[in-house]
Amino acid sequence: MMERRSFAQLSVLGGLGLFMPLHACGGQNGSAKEPSPAPFKVLTASLLRTWCDAMLATQINEPENAALHGALYCDACNRIHGRCMDAVYPFLYMADTTGEQKYLNAAIDVMKWSENVSKADGSWTVVPNPKSWSGITVFGAIALAEALHHHGHILDEKLRKQWAQRLEKAADFVHRNFTIDYSHINYPMTAVYGLHLWGQMFSNEAYLEHAKELASQFHTRLTKPNNFIFGENNPSDKPSEKGLYPVDLGYNVEETLNGVVQYAVTTKEEELLRLVQKSMESHLEFMLPDGAWDNSWGTRQNKWSYWGSRTTDGCQPAFALMANRNKAFGTAAYLSTELLERCTVNGLLAGGLHYGHHNVLPCLHHSFAHAKSLAFVLDNYEDLPTVTKEEPLPRTGTYGIKEFTDLAVWLVSKGPWRATVSANDVVFKKPDSQTATGGSLAILWHQDIGPVFTASMAEYLMVEPFNQQQQPDEEDIPLTPRVEVFKDNQWFTNLYDRNAQVETKEEDVASVVLAKTLLTNKEQQVLDHGQYLLTYRFEDAMTTITAQNTGTAGLKTKASLILPVILSMKEKVKRISPQELELHKEGGMLKIVASGPITIMETKRDRTFNMVPGMQALPLRIDFGPASPSVQCTLTVA
Numbered sequence: 001m002m003e004r005r006s007f008a009q010l011s012v013l014g015g016l017g018l019f020m021p022l023h024a025c026g027g028q029n030g031s032a033k034e035p036s037p038a039p040f041k042v043l044t045a046s047l048l049r050t051w052c053d054a055m056l057a058t059q060i061n062e063p064e065n066a067a068l069h070g071a072l073y074c075d076a077c078n079r080i081h082g083r084c085m086d087a088v089y090p091f092l093y094m095a096d097t098t099g100e101q102k103y104l105n106a107a108i109d110v111m112k113w114s115e116n117v118s119k120a121d122g123s124w125t126v127v128p129n130p131k132s133w134s135g136i137t138v139f140g141a142i143a144l145a146e147a148l149h150h151h152g153h154i155l156d157e158k159l160r161k162q163w164a165q166r167l168e169k170a171a172d173f174v175h176r177n178f179t180i181d182y183s184h185i186n187y188p189m190t191a192v193y194g195l196h197l198w199g200q201m202f203s204n205e206a207y208l209e210h211a212k213e214l215a216s217q218f219h220t221r222l223t224k225p226n227n228f229i230f231g232e233n234n235p236s237d238k239p240s241e242k243g244l245y246p247v248d249l250g251y252n253v254e255e256t257l258n259g260v261v262q263y264a265v266t267t268k269e270e271e272l273l274r275l276v277q278k279s280m281e282s283h284l285e286f287m288l289p290d291g292a293w294d295n296s297w298g299t300r301q302n303k304w305s306y307w308g309s310r311t312t313d314g315c316q317p318a319f320a321l322m323a324n325r326n327k328a329f330g331t332a333a334y335l336s337t338e339l340l341e342r343c344t345v346n347g348l349l350a351g352g353l354h355y356g357h358h359n360v361l362p363c364l365h366h367s368f369a370h371a372k373s374l375a376f377v378l379d380n381y382e383d384l385p386t387v388t389k390e391e392p393l394p395r396t397g398t399y400g401i402k403e404f405t406d407l408a409v410w411l412v413s414k415g416p417w418r419a420t421v422s423a424n425d426v427v428f429k430k431p432d433s434q435t436a437t438g439g440s441l442a443i444l445w446h447q448d449i450g451p452v453f454t455a456s457m458a459e460y461l462m463v464e465p466f467n468q469q470q471q472p473d474e475e476d477i478p479l480t481p482r483v484e485v486f487k488d489n490q491w492f493t494n495l496y497d498r499n500a501q502v503e504t505k506e507e508d509v510a511s512v513v514l515a516k517t518l519l520t521n522k523e524q525q526v527l528d529h530g531q532y533l534l535t536y537r538f539e540d541a542m543t544t545i546t547a548q549n550t551g552t553a554g555l556k557t558k559a560s561l562i563l564p565v566i567l568s569m570k571e572k573v574k575r576i577s578p579q580e581l582e583l584h585k586e587g588g589m590l591k592i593v594a595s596g597p598i599t600i601m602e603t604k605r606d607r608t609f610n611m612v613p614g615m616q617a618l619p620l621r622i623d624f625g626p627a628s629p630s631v632q633c634t635l636t637v638a
Contacts, residue, residue: 040334040387041378044316047341048374051367052094054347055087056106058364060113067116067128070109072368076361076469082127083136083311084364085114089143090371093379096151104154107147111163114140122169126466134173135183139313141170142194143372145201150379164201171198175210180217185231186251186312188214189221190259196266215263219275223247223406227279229256232299233428240425241498244408247426248298250309253283253318258373261318277325280318284332285394285402285411288418288445291335295613296442296455296480297409297422301435302463305351306454306613307339311365311467314340314373324385333377334389340370343614351469352614353451357569360472360609400511401504409442410504414511415540416447416637421513422455425498432522434458438494439502439515439534441481444543446637448588451566455480456612458495459522469611473604477619479564479612483532483547485519487557492519492527494534511538516550519559529553541636548630555625562601563633564617565590569607573600573618583618594622594633 058075060068072084088107095103117125123134144167152160171194178191192214199207221231223245231237233246240246257280264272286294293315295304303310316333323330343350349370350362377384395411395418402411412419420443422436436442436455444453456479460471484493494500494517501516512535519530529551537544545563549555567573567583574582578597583590592598599621601608607616624631 040337041381043334043337043341044374044377044381047337047344048090048371048378049094050344050347051349051371051374052087052090052103052106055091055364055367055371056102057347059106059109066113068113070111070113071116072110072364074364076363077365079466080128081365081368081466082117082125082132083140084368085110085117085124085140086143086372087368089147090368090375092147092151092154093375096154097378108155108159111144118166122171122173124170132466135187137170138174138178138187138191138194139369141167141174142190142197144170145194145197146372146376146379149197149201167198168202171195171202171204171207174198175207178210178214180214180220181236183236184233184251185221185229185236186255186259189218189229189256192218193259193262193266196263211263215260215269215272218260218272222275222279226282226404226406227275228252228282228404228406229279233426240427242408242423242425244406244424244426246299246428247407248295248300248309249283249286249293250295250298250304251300251312253293253315254308254312257283257315257318258313261321265321273322273325277322280322280329281326281394282404284326284328285404286420287332287335287393287395288443288451289335289393289396289447290445290450291332291337291339292451293336294420294443296420297407297424297436299426299428299435301455301612302428302433302457302461303467304613305343305366306353306451306615307336307343310351310363311369314370316373317376320377320384320387322385323387327386327388327391328393330385330387331389331391331393333387335393337374350614351611354568354609354616355614357616358472358605358607358609360469360614363469365467400506401513403504408502410502410513412511412513412536412538414538417538417543418445418447419443419513419536419538419543420455421502421515421536423500423502423515427498429463430461432459433461433463434496434522436480436495437500438482438497438520439500439517440495441534441536441545444481444635446588446590448637449585449590450587451615452590452635453479453481453564454566454613454615456610458493460611471611472609475604475608477564477601477603477608477610477617478562479566479610479615479617481545481564482562483517483519483534483559484562485527485530485555485557485559487527490521490525492521492530494519494532496520496522496524498524509539512536513538529555543635544632545635546630546632547624549625555629557626558623559625561622561624561631561633562619563592563622564608564619565592566615567607567618568616569605581620588637591636591638592620592633593636595631596622596624596628598622 091107195211230245
């Protein structure tokens with residue numbers, strides 16, 4: 001058996017005469033590459049085996065039925081995801097490195113099944129329906145290319161040639177169709193790396209030039225002044241009423257940045273490397289200290305999973321490859337992988353921390369997509385910069401308040417508290433698919449007990465029915481803290497107010513965020529006298545939330561401050577008084593004291609669960625008005 005090839009080698013694949021790209025991951029700055037320590041590699045290898053073994057258990061074994069045999073069946077979604085063929089790369093990696101026949105069989109069978117989503121134009125479709133979306137071809141073609149590049153030597157010559165010929169058809173489909181405006185921005189930016197990879201493999205100058213052309217347009221899809229990648233919407237470059245562009249953190253860090261970084265590192269384009277580094281550093285501001293990506297406000301929040309986004313590949317390639325330029329990038333890759341491990345349930349990657357507690361099955365898509373990134377890291381580990389978690393993340397520091405004007409989002413870091421406040425007004429696809437806005441407290445996180453609040457969609461909608469799971473229990477309670485009023489069977493809340501105005505101030509002992517908001521329904525109608533001032537006061541010892549009606553004539557009906565506290569089923573609740581609760585979470589006790597009685601809202605189980613971002617919560621309601629125009633709630637941790 002031939003020795004497995006590294007990312008840094010130029011080689012010929014089998015007898016095909018396909019030249020591989022010359023990569024140089026570790027030496028962009030001309031500095032000597034230090035050997036990477038073992039722990040990150042051990043973690044990555046262990047997690048990859050866990051996922052691959054669990055995916056094997058889902059593979060359909062019905063040789064007499066070509067429509068099913070070899071596919072990976074998703075029990076969570078009760079369907080076959082057309083992109084399950086992406087698993088060819090991690091399966092072939094496992095076959096090569098372990099010598100176990102079961103992985104080789106799995107790789108061969110899943111590629112054979114992919115004929116069910118294959119079209120004459122060279123594309124693959126997202127489900128076995130020729131009319132369904134075929135842009136996902138770029139991801140499958142990269143997975144197949146990496147599999148052939150690193151591990152094609154374990155296949156027989158006939159099969160290698162078949163796979164290479166099929167790959168070339170897919171590459172040509174991408175070359176013919178992809179421009180900078182081809183769908184959401186993750187597609188053309190992923191194609192930057194794909195086209196360069198295939199151009200080297202097939203000695204195709206047109207592919208190489210196409211990759212260079214797309215890469216040259218990367219700068220046109222960056223916000224000012226912070227260089228966030230925008231384009232996750234349709235149209236991809238249309239600003240909102242506030243002048244904001246569609247940015248989705250989950251897609252950016254787990255997909256788009258991978259393509260740009262892999263290309264830039266391969267070609268050693270220093271100007272592009274410097275630009276993408278700036279962009280990565282802005283995105284890194286939103287990683288929480290536990291390795292979670294804070295996509296509470298992102299355009300495509302409908303797919304937010306605590307570690308990233310449901311159908312993306314993972315941040316490991318980009319952030320590991322760039323760790324020599326900023327050691328905190330390595331920390332991000334490491335902490336993200338640790339979080340992926342913590343979110344693995346029965347061998348498969350779940351979309352958040354509490355799937356197991358709520359008996360929600362993990363969608364298979366999470367695992368076969370993220371397994372590719374782990375295989376990439378392992379295939380190229382000897383050529384990576386040093387990856388450790390020694391360098392602190394930006395959000396571990398205590399800096400008070402940071403404003404991101406190109407997002408209308410504010411980050412707070414005060415003592416042990418980390419918070420996100422959002423007035424971002426970008427809406428994805430539909431006018432009623434609403435991410436965190438309205439001056440809402442989209443994230444509250446504490447260093448001892450982790451997430452206290454996490455945002456969800458205002459209403460859980462199946463915006464992407466092939467890429468989302470149904471809510472369990474037929475229950476949809478938003479997790480975003482909010483003020484709400486029900487009038488004439490209509491729901492009015494700040495979660496639909498896209499015009500909220502936010503101000504901040506630093507005091508001697510506190511960082512304070514104030515949001516002026518209007519209670520609005522999803523048709524954008526405003527409640528009479530529904531003006532509110534939301535005040536978030538962060539001190540070392542406590543966080544205080546105040547909601548005050550500021551309508552000139554005063555609110556004529558009852559309002560409620562809703563606080564869905566993240567609390568798993570195994571964490572306990574103790575009522576101290578009508579206005580005080582103790583929530584005994586892992587890591588500490590959260591005490592909640594309000595100016596009025598606290599009601600634990602009725603749910604179908606002891607906890608509600610929301611797919612965004614895969615959490616259980618205890619929803620609390622504190623009513624106020626019209627006699628009392630304000631309510632206050634204080635949170636402390638002991």
